[in-house]
Amino acid sequence: MHLSIVVPCMNEEGAIAPLVDRLCAVIAPWAHKAEIILVDDGSTDGTWEAIEDVRLFHKIVVGVRLSTNRGHQIALTAGLHAAQGARILMLDADLQDPPELLADMMHMMDQGYDVVYGRRIERQGETLFKRATAAIFYRLLNALSDVDIPHNTGDFRLVNRTTLDAVLAMPERARFIRGMFAWVGFRQIGIEYTRAPRTNGETKYPLRKMLRFAMDAMTSFSTKPLRLATRLSFASLGVAGLMAAYVVRSLILFQTVPGWASVVLAVSFFSGVQLLTLGILGEYIGRLYMEAKNRPLYFVQDELRETPPAKLRESA
Ligand code: UDP
Ligand code: MG
Numbered sequence: 001m002h003l004s005i006v007v008p009c010m011n012e013e014g015a016i017a018p019l020v021d022r023l024c025a026v027i028a029p030w031a032h033k034a035e036i037i038l039v040d041d042g043s044t045d046g047t048w049e050a051i052e053d054v055r056l057f058h059k060i061v062v063g064v065r066l067s068t069n070r071g072h073q074i075a076l077t078a079g080l081h082a083a084q085g086a087r088i089l090m091l092d093a094d095l096q097d098p099p100e101l102l103a104d105m106m107h108m109m110d111q112g113y114d115v116v117y118g119r120r121i122e123r124q125g126e127t128l129f130k131r132a133t134a135a136i137f138y139r140l141l142n143a144l145s146d147v148d149i150p151h152n153t154g155d156f157r158l159v160n161r162t163t164l165d166a167v168l169a170m171p172e173r174a175r176f177i178r179g180m181f182a183w184v185g186f187r188q189i190g191i192e193y194t195r196a197p198r199t200n201g202e203t204k205y206p207l208r209k210m211l212r213f214a215m216d217a218m219t220s221f222s223t224k225p226l227r228l229a230t231r232l233s234f235a236s237l238g239v240a241g242l243m244a245a246y247v248v249r250s251l252i253l254f255q256t257v258p259g260w261a262s263v264v265l266a267v268s269f270f271s272g273v274q275l276l277t278l279g280i281l282g283e284y285i286g287r288l289y290m291e292a293k294n295r296p297l298y299f300v301q302d303e304l305r306e307t308p309p310a311k312l313r314e315s316a
Contacts, residue, residue, distance in 0.1 A: 001033055001034070001035060001084040001085045001086065002030050002033035002034060002085060002086055002087065003027060003033065003034040003035075003085045003086075003087050003088075003089065004034070004035050004036075004037060004083035004084060004085030004088045004089070005023060005034070005035070005036045005037065005088075005089045005090075005091070005099075006037045006039070006076065006079035006080055006082075006083055006089070006090050006091075007019065007036070007037065007038050007039065007079065007090075007091055007092065007093050008039045008041055008072055008075035008076045008078075008092070008093070009038055009039060009040055009041060009043065009047050009051075009075075009093040010040075010041040010042065010043050010047070010069060010072070010075065010204050011043045011044060011045045011047060011201065011204065012043070012047050012050075012093040012094065012200070012201060013043070013045045013046040013047045013050045014050075014200045014201055015094055015095070015199065015200040015201060016047065016050035016051055016053075016054055016093070017050065017053075017054055018095065018199065018200065019093055019095060020038075020054045020058055020061060022095065022099055023036055023099050024058060024060075026099045026100055026102050026103075027102065029103075030106075031060065034060055034085070035060050035061075035083070035084065035085065035305075036058070036060055036061045036062065037061075037062045037064060037079045037082050037083055038051050038054075038061060038062070038064070038079075038093075039064045039065075039066065039075045039076070039079040039082075040063065040064065040065040040066065041066055041069055041070060041072070041074075041075035042067070042068040042069030042070065043069075048063070048065055048302075051063040051065075051304070052304070060306075061304075062082060062303070062304065062305040062306075063302065063303065063304035063305075064078055064079060064082050064300055064302075064303050064304075065300065065302040065303070066078060066298050066299065066300060066301065067298070067299040067300070067301045070297070070298045071209070072155075072205075072213075073175040073177050073216075074175060074297050074298050076090060076155060076177055077168075077175055077297060077298070078297070078298050078300065080164060080167070080168060081168065082303070083164070085161075086161050087106070087109060087158060087159070087160055087161070088158070088159050088160075088161075088164050089102060089105070089157075089158045090155050090156060090157055090159075090177075091155070091156050092154070092156070094198040094199055094200060095196065095198075095199045095200075096195050096196050096198055096199075097118055097154065097156035097193070097195065098193060098196065101118065101191060101193055102158070104191060105158040105191060106158065108189060108191065109160060112187060113187045113188065113189045114159065114160050114163045114186035114187045114188065115157060115158070115159045115160070115181060115186060115187070115188040115189070116157060116158045116159075116188075116189055116190075116191055117150065117153050117156070117157035117158075117178075117181070117188065117189075117190050117191070118153060118154065118156035118157060118191055118192075118193050119150065119151075119152055119153055119190040119192045119193070120152045120153070120154070120192075120193065120194070120195040121152075121192045121193065121194060122194040122195065123194075123195045124194065124196055124197050125196070125197025125198065126195070126197075133210070134152075135151075137214050137217075138151045138152070139151075141179075141214075141217055141218060141221065141222075144222040144224045145179075145218075145221035145222040145224075146221075146222070147179060147182050147183045147221055148182065149178065149179050149182045150190060153178055153190070154178065154195075155177055155178055157178075157181065159181065162186065163181065163186050166184040166186070167180045167181055167184055170184075171294075172220065172291060173290060173291060173295075173297055174216040174219065174220050174290070174291070175216070175220075175297075176213070176216050176217040176220050176221065179217055179220065179221050183221070215283060216287075219283055219284060219287055225280045225283075225284075226280060226281070226284060228276075228277065228280060229277035229280065229281070232273050232276070232277060233273075235273075236269065236270055236273050239266075239269060240266070240270075243262060243266055246262060
């Protein structure tokens with residue numbers, strides 16, 4: 001197999017047919033050695049039926065159905081595991097990332113790059129809020145982590161087998177895939193594009209999921225927040241020192257009764273610092289706990305493909 005295209009889909013029933021049509025046009029040069037892997041991430045609409053329908057006409061489509069919703073990054077991981085290609089393209093089901101870039105990406109990979117990632121120079125149809133939070137997030141992430149994760153990239157990228165195997169060898173469950181690809185190294189290059197608005201349906205990333213995604217990214221790639229506790233303790237010791245000086249001054253001037261304001265201030269400041277650092281500890285400990293359980297990332301309920309995967313063929 002030369003090329004695998006991996007697409008995680010959650011409640012994308014309306015997007016499947018247009019997606020496959022557009023992909024088929026793009027992969028024509030490699031169609032005889034290509035597969036399109038659609039991962040149904042526990043959809044509650046007709047996504048799986050849409051995948052079954054599209055397979056009637058397009059045998060290169062492989063359907064993988066997860067037992068329940070596991071989230072975008074894990075659905076993508078399931079698709080990457082199923083991929084057999086020497087080169088693998090990842091993209092979203094909503095066609096926000098133009099598959100037409102594939103030819104250019106393949107060309108760049110021919111020149112010796114292991115990863116060609118998409119860089120959004122413009123995001124159409126995304127709210128100011130989303131763009132602003134994304135900008136802050138990437139700045140913060142890069143300030144905190146030692147890995148240089150390119151700004152304005154998503155999961156839209158073409159990778160070769162070497163890099164994919166490297167990323168799949170990373171067993172963690174808090175998976176921030178774009179960061180993992182940045183972390184493994186190899187020869188990487190960006191390709192710029194304009195991100196189109198969603199063609200169909202609505203975003204599957206409400207604020208709640210976005211925040212969790214951001215926390216996973218931060219905690220997976222940095223332990224600096226843990227050290228924040230030490231720094232804050234220095235800061236609060238400094239404030240406590242100033243307070244002590246103030247107390248001594250009040251004693252000398254016989255002004256010992258007033259001062260509830262400074263007490264309230266001190267109490268609220270220090271309890272704030274304590275709660276914050278406890279919260280940070282909690283984020284890491286919670287993740288340690290989840291990782292330590294080492295449960296499988298997902299379960300496959302159904303898999304539809306023309307020929308069984310190579311591994312199964314050998315053992316059959
Ligand atoms: N997705 C998924 N599982 C989820 C959430 C999203 O498989 O729990 C898929 C979704 O179907 C889409 C991709 O992940 O193909 C990106 O989601 P979306 O386009 O909603 O994110 P946005 O572009 O708004 O950030
Ligand atoms: Mg999208």
